[in-house]
Amino acid sequence: MELPLTKNIRPGREPLALDGYAQAGGYEGARTAVREMQPKDVQSLVKESNLLGRGGAGFSTGMKWSFVPMDNAAPHPKFLVANADEMEPGTFKDRLLMEDDPHQLIEGMIIAAYAIQADIAYIFLRAEYTLAFTRLAAAIKECYASGYLGKNLFGSHYSLELYLHQSAGRYMCGEETGLLNALEGKRANPRAKPPFPQVSGLWGKPTIVQNVETLCNIPHIVKHGAQWYKSLSLTAESGTKIYGVSGRVNTPGAWELPMGTRMRELLEVHAGGMKAGLKFKGLLPGGASTDFLVEEHLDLPMDFSSIQKAGSRLGTGTMIILDDHTCPVGMVHNLIKFFAQESCGFCTPCHEGLPWTARILRSIEMGEGHMDDLDLLAQHTVMLRPGNTFCALAPGAVEPLQSALKYFREEFVRHIVDKQCPYRKFRASA
């Protein structure tokens, strides 16, 4: 089994410096792309590889790039932004990649930037990722010193400046356009699409915003080709994926595995199964803003299309496990409270709907709920659907709620009827 993304990563070891990374075959992809390939060819290659965005939406990366104006009249500077604002609860895959192999991200960015002929690249890094900051900063410095960044990369005519930007910290900054506003020094409110960032992005110029994991795949695609990349996967969706499991399992963590690895394998083999005395009850497959899946779904392959068919989303591919001693209402309340707190305050459904939903859930969890509240909650899951809100934050936020109301409705009712949380007895042992 080939695992290109983590091949340089050894737990407990410092990441490879430029020399080591290069010795391990690093920057070959970048050198090839910049010196031997036309930008359009890099775009076609990535499109052919069927690399799907790893940030959660699963959109074809090559397709995304193809919307960037490439003719001579195209506005400049063009920008490439690595979205390293990994704020999705339960998600820690990009952190692994940045902390333990920073050069891989930089190489991916050089190729992506070259493919769209970007002049300037940014890494928009989550505020709390201080170790990643230190290691990325060191790697960038090495690159500038060796001519891998800056003027005339690898002796070519192509130049690229790369800046590492540490976010001031808000969930909203991880949203593609909110990130652009934040990078411009403005409130991290999202922007309406269209126009898409490819046409008018950072400072009104053509911009590609790409997730860290997505970018890390690119050097390997250039080096080994699209067919090789497709062959890594177990399903029609190419490549490998960094999967993660958190919750009360024996060995929580993150692993690179072929795309389409089954959930049960992740849970039982890699995460070591549930902790003693606990039973699996449900899971959020890809971070906090995806719908719950339950026992019957465990044999599904973890890829974008399979999970979507089951009524949820692959999202970031990092599962959060709910066990039978944890209150689903409490869990949903915890998540909604987070999203309500992180609402940027731009559109009404989000800035008023989410805090209200959080209040209702809290009151149910406290044993102060009304039966009518269930209708109100259900109504919110409908009213906060995509299109009704300005961006994807609120629709994502209500995904765990709507599926919890579907799979765990009786638990909500019990809270209201008993006027207390039935899971209180487990709390001391938790």
Next chain:
Amino acid sequence: MPKLFIDGVMLEAGDHQNLLQAVLSLGLDLPYFCWHPALHSVGACRQCAVKQFKDESDTKGRIVMACMTPATDGARISINDPEARAFRAGVIEWLMTNHPHDCPVCDEGGECHLQDMTLMSGHNYRRFRFPKRTFTNQYLGPFINHEMNRCITCYRCVRFYNDYAGGKDLGAFALRNQVYFGRTEEGTLENEFSGNLIEVCPTGVFTDKTFKSHYTRKWDLQSSPSICQHCSLGCNIAPGERYGVLRRIRNRYHHEINGYFLCDRGRFGYEFVNDAQRIRHAVVRSEERTDDRRMIPHEEALEMLKMLVLTSTHIAAIGSSRASVETNFALKTVADPGSYSSGTGRTERLLVKRCAEALRSSAVRKASIRDIEDADAVVVLGEDLTNTAPRMALAVRQASRARVLAQASKLGIPHWNDAAVRALEQDHKGPICIATVSHTKLDEIATHVSTGTADEIARMAWGASSMLDTSVAIVSDLSEESRRTAEAIAALLLHAERPVIIAGTSQKSETVIDAASALARACGAAAKKAGLAFVLPECNSMSAAFIDGVPVEEVASASAQKDLLILCEIDLYRLMNPTEVEQFLTGFRHVVVLDHTQTRTTEKADLVLPVASFAEGSGTLINNEGRAQRFFSVFPAADDMAESWRWIAGGLSVRTPDRMRPWNTLDDILRSIASAVPELSAIVRSAPGAGFTVEGLKIPRQTPGSSGRTAVRAHQTIHEWKPPVDIDSPLAYSMEGFQGQPPPSLTPFVWAPGWNSVQALTKYQTVAGGPLIGGSPGVKLLTEQTARTQASTAIPPKFIRRPDEYLTVFLHHIFGSEELSARAPGIRERSEAPYLGVSAEDAARLDLQPGALLTIEPSSGTGLALRLPCAIVPGLVSGVIGVPVGLAGLEMLHLQSPEWMKLRKDA
């Protein structure tokens, strides 16, 4: 024209509209908050949700925000779709979770867009059972009251204040349902257009503090269509009154002038009408001109005036640029030939004539504010627009986006997609060149900025003209900076489709005006006909171009026998220094002063006649572009007050009964004006005459909801009293009359069923955000004609600074420079203390710290010395001294034009 299917009915929308604008323009109702016709769409509030269907076979459809969806041909939408209705009701329910139920005690109650939209959306029963969010409010200065608990987070305030008006001190802070719109700390909102927040805010977060101090409900206000009196632009206003107190000013939409917005001087300057210094009764002074004065009744005063007119062998009259056309015409009629002055000194009179002459030229376009807003290149010469014609400055700000809008079109971004256009815009500066005596607030949006004396600005403009038109003489010894600016201007104008050149009288220099006119003509010769706009000193300065008189100084000399002098709405002390005024006045046997407010001039009068202000009288003003506009009394003149022209008409009746038919009504005098002054013949058309009715009914000044009309005087009589009769206009001091939409020039307030806020305006427009149904009020008087005099081609000499002398330049302030508004307490609070402006270079050379006392004295030796603290004014060139115009204490220094000054600093 795209065809839309709205709830199954095919309707035609305008081009380039979004669905919300299209729906509203078609006269349909759809609730909204964050969209504003001038601020466009951002999609924040989600209130205007409708269902859109892909095609005829699509029965499911999807919810879209009308404001963010283009109205494309064949679009199928439903406003009444149950899901869309439920969603809209849900949005209101969300907004109401934190909105206080304080409507009965809220200033906005009764004209609240949120109230209207709540009713329209159908949300009425509260399900939110948790505590509401509360905020701490801020002190925001004398104009605006802040009540953040009412906020529904539509972002209109910051979008207007920052994005549209260039404000810097209002922000959106914090997140979720706790977004706070305010300043980083308490303090006065600094932007000159802050008052518009009152109308932009869809609920009661930002309300009118001056109104609050004498609050009344909207429906109890008596209003009239009126014209702002505080600068030369003629913005349309809707003042509101109750119980004889003028309560507030609201914007009255004029598509070509003010649009949706007023400046703070115009909105808050009105309180001079309520001033304790108002003259309410006639006052006669003893024969010996002592301090012995006595009040006399109206009839006696009129008899006295008649007697003076009858017994005087010679009558001299001085009118005013702040008095109506009617008043000035009446004065000119009463005066002996050659003894009428329009109330301006030699220079100002000349400047106004030059401006009018230039605008009459067929080689230029007369640029309205709308034209400036739509311009793709603007050149500002010598005017600090933010302070001399604020609403025009706001238009220049919008013009600075021309390039970005063009780019947006190229990228397929609709202009109404405001956030997307702003993202494209960033801090790109517009195609704007500004040359002024000091740095101005607009410099931040300009591509080229230079400063210099008025003559240097003129030379630079001549330089630019010569680059555009080879027939213009080359300015040989242009400074390096001026040459660069001239080249930039020439390049800008050459490539512009709709250029506008702006100049004005603020530097009291004809060279700038001549050079600006020449530049506009050169532009027409080289490329496209340029728009030309001038800023004049006061609200009716332009009328002097039609009703000409002699300069004020010459009134005394022209009068062989100094017998009777009539001064009308003018304070001579703002024109001459005290010694000169006293010399001037004592020469006359009788001095009659008509004014609405006490001034030092009224104190010198033998007879003072109380005059109705714009709020109590009607008349016509001619704005800077030569547009005559009628203002109508808001409420009947109380006590013995009457319009100046009416007093004069009364006095005149004894002297020359044969020269005209008696002027009993406004229409009478307007007819006389039209026949006496051919160029003013169209003035009668600036608004319908008093005989105008709709369906046989007059237009009510009061709302249909006017409350307690029989209860107000119940302590006197329980019977309804007869409303005062208005013989001058088609408006009635009543709630009775025509209840539909009157013609735009007669619209006192806007209202439509279900639309109680200012947003009802949409129902009065041909297109939401477009011209009013019935056309823009007013009539343009300056007709194209061949120049009466050859346009000046004199290029002024280079400015050479003198070792110990300083040339005056004039500095203007939105708050304090204008006479009437400066009497309003709020404006007074915002006014600067008097100072003398020095350049940074001179301050360093003379070792002057800000605040150091300076004495200046005209080098000519004629005139008074003035001692004031100095201020360092950015951009002033070395060798000049900046004199703020009109600030209290500076009237002593009367300069008609730039003069050399000796300067002395305190030891």
